[in-house]
Amino acid sequence: MNKKMTLAIIGCGRFCQFFVPLFKAHPTVEKIYVCDIKKDREEDYAKRFGVERIGSFEEALASKEINAVAIFTQRFAHGPMVIKALEAGKHVYSAVPCGITVDEITEIEKLVRKTRLTYSMGETGFYRGAAIYCRREFAKGTFGKFVYGEAHYNHDIRNMEQSFRSSGGEDWKKYAGIPPMFYPTHSTSMVLSAMPGVYATKVSAMGFEGSERTDIFGREGQNLYDNPFSNTAMLLKLSNGGVVRISENRCVGWKAPETYISQFYGSEGGYEFSVAKHHMATWDPEKNGNVIMRDVSKEFHPESVWELLEKDYDRAIQAISEGAGFEESVPHQPTEYLPKEYKGMINGHNGTHHFLIDDFCRAFATGKLSPTNIWDVARYNIPGLVAHESAMHGGVPMDVPDLGNPPDDWPVLDWETRSDDER
Ligand SMILES: NC(=O)c1ccc[n+]([C@@H]2O[C@H](COP(=O)([O-])OP(=O)(O)OC[C@H]3O[C@@H](n4cnc5c(N)ncnc54)[C@H](O)[C@@H]3O)[C@@H](O)[C@H]2O)c1
Secondary structure (H helix, E strand, O other): OOOOEEEEEEOOOOOHHHOHHHHHHOOOEEEEEEEOOOHHHHHHHHHHHOOEEOOOHHHHHHOOOOOEEEEOOOOOOHHHHHHHHHHOOOEEEEOOOOOOOHHHHHHHHHHHHHHOOOEEEOOHHHHOHHHHHHHHHHHHOOOOOEEEEEEEEEOOHHHOHHHHHHHHHHHHHHHHOOOHHHOOHHHHHHHHOOOOOOOEEEEEEEEEOOOOOOOOOOOOOOOOOOOOOOEEEEEEEEOOOOEEEEEEEOOOOOOOOOEEEEEEEEOOEEEEEEOOEEEEEEEOOOOOOOEEEEEOHHHHOOHHHHHHHHHOHHHHHHHHHOOOOOOOOOOOOOHHHOOHHHOOOOOOOOOOHHHHHHHHHHHHHHOOEOOOOHHHHHHHHHHHHHHHHHHHOOOOOEEOOOOOOOOOOOOEOOOOOOOOOOO
16 A cells, blocks of 8 residues: 555544544554644643644645544534535545535535545444344345344433533533434444445434433523434335334433344344344244244354353343443454554454544545445435434424435445455
């Protein structure tokens, strides 16, 4: 890989610290600048990670030396910043979500199509064990025709105060009231990534308005979005005829597992998950009308968690609810193809971080599309934005716009063997 990246990382908040070392260690990255409007944060990052500082986002965009930016600002800010960066000719990595309006996402797609710059959204859901499992088994035909799936992202506001306070300060509740469906990509990506080219055509959603957090969720001025819903569930009709239910919960008595597929059913097989147990059923060719049911849980847990599950199940599920295994890889992940520099390095969200940074850097270096490119990401993100509208109108079914497929002459990187370059 001869093409080298000089990267400006924008937003030195709570999340980005897990990624600077990964960018720094990647063989494609030559130099890193960090930038934050809060200068103490920028200074801290520069010292901690041994990287340079740059005065502002605008300065980074104007720099001839910098050819890529990574956006780690608050969730509502990504769309407009990504648009500016692409207009300035920079390759872009963005934290999730892609955008919070359909117009922003449409504009990003237009710009990527026109400029052929790399855009990659760091979607942890794409590399979760269950997403990988369903992708592989669906590609093999184990599931047959897709019928129905369910995925969830539960993140109670009790665990998010510090995140929203980080930039929202005393006003954090105004930001925390962002509609749950503005952040649907963890859940949608897990199901949709199994079915390349498939997208939602219709959505109907219902929101929960009865939360006790009336200081955060409420109509008319309670938050920046006049959003009354702490939890929202959407039902999607897919272009292949399948149906998917996605729930995004921000006030719910649950902690972890937080991002998961609970059901993925096809005409020939079905996968189910609950807490720590993963099961797979397929039709039994020997016994008409019966299925072969297998407990496939071992394939989903890091060794440390699996050992605990076998020894003391109750302790293990308590540990999982407290985040056990969060920094470890899971057996389904193709870690053997990651850059050797990543071995033993900081990781997170169940071993997904390494893949996200490697995908962006490989896409930049090879000129191919990241697996989480704008066309796939639009299909993960837009249904949620329309779903919020549907929920605000009592669940009325609405059409979901689709931005189409990538150009035919722009291949997508192989997420599995990662064999698109000579590394
Ligand atoms: N699983 C996941 O994928 C996952 C998990 C956590 C966070 N995130 C995403 O990561 C992003 C960052 O989250 P966080 O918790 O670090 O937020 P944060 O508020 O702690 O950090 C954001 C930082 O961006 C800075 N910033 C804002 N505008 C800027 C600008 N114009 N120029 C320079 N700096 C600017 C802020 O000052 C702040 O330090 C969010 O979008 C969040 O959705 C994703």
